[in-house]
Amino acid sequence: GQQLNQSPQSMFIQEGEDVSMNCTSSSIFNTWLWYKQEPGEGPVLLIALYKAGELTSNGRLTAQFGITRKDSFLNISASIPSDVGIYFCAGQEGTGGTSYGKLTFGQGTILTVHP
Amino acid sequence: AAGVIQSPRHLIKEKRETATLKCYPIPRHDTVYWYQQGPGQDPQFLISFYEKMQSDKGSIPDRFSAQQFSDYHSELNMSSLELGDSALYFCASSETGPLTEAFFGQGTRLTVV
Numbered sequence: 001g002q003q004l005n006q007s008p009q010s011m012f013i014q015e016g017e018d019v020s021m022n023c024t025s026s027s028i029f030n031t032w033l034w035y036k037q038e039p040g041e042g043p044v045l046l047i048a049l050y051k052a053g054e055l056t057s058n059g060r061l062t063a064q065f066g067i068t069r070k071d072s073f074l075n076i077s078a079s080i081p082s083d084v085g086i087y088f089c090a091g092q093e094g095t096g097g098t099s100y101g102k103l104t105f106g107q108g109t110i111l112t113v114h115p
Numbered sequence: 116a117a118g119v120i121q122s123p124r125h126l127i128k129e130k131r132e133t134a135t136l137k138c139y140p141i142p143r144h145d146t147v148y149w150y151q152q153g154p155g156q157d158p159q160f161l162i163s164f165y166e167k168m169q170s171d172k173g174s175i176p177d178r179f180s181a182q183q184f185s186d187y188h189s190e191l192n193m194s195s196l197e198l199g200d201s202a203l204y205f206c207a208s209s210e211t212g213p214l215t216e217a218f219f220g221q222g223t224r225l226t227v228v
Contacts, residue, residue: 042219105157
């Protein structure tokens with residue numbers, strides 16, 4: 001099946017710093033999503049990207065859908081302690097029928113923010 | 116806003132027992148997905164349902180089965196539990212369509228002892 005390579009695996013940063021993480025795939029996805037997960041909780045959707053080249057912001061978060069549809073990045077600006085968690089990229093094939101929600105996840109990026 | 120509701124939140128079972136996990140999707144969402152997340156792993160797709168019919172199947176063991184009911188809630192039935200089945204099980208729901216997003220529940224933590 002399709003696999004997503006997410007990097008970096010973990011990041012340790014100081015409060016106020018900017019963060020960047022990315023995902024690449026050998027296959028094309030029609031939708032890219034970025035989720036944040038806290039321990040013992042479900043993934044929470046941060047940003048959804050639907051068009052190649054699309055750049056979308058959500059507060060301090062900015063994500064882009066790569067022009068080749070095989071990659072995406074997520075930036076977090078001016079990090080704060082509550083940004084701590086695991087960030088997952090997920091690709092959605094969505095080529096038709098009812099498979100829109102079937103997601104393939106990256107391995108996750110563990111973010112630690114030091115005050 | 117209403118979210119995806121999963122029950123129970125925690126479940127402890129012994130080996131070879133059975134377990135049933137329940138998922139109540141967001142109102143008006145007609146599609147339900149089940150994912151399994153092992154410790155330190157990313158969520159893995161198990162199975163999905165649209166309008167009470169199985170729509171897609173991932174890496175779901177034969178010991179597991181699932182269904183979606185007329186009120187769109189779904190249940191994941193797990194039999195002959197093994198230690199390796201210990202994981203977080205997430206349900207997600209979405210509306211069907213090209214620009215839809217899957218929203219996840221808080222998960223059920225299953226521990227097999």
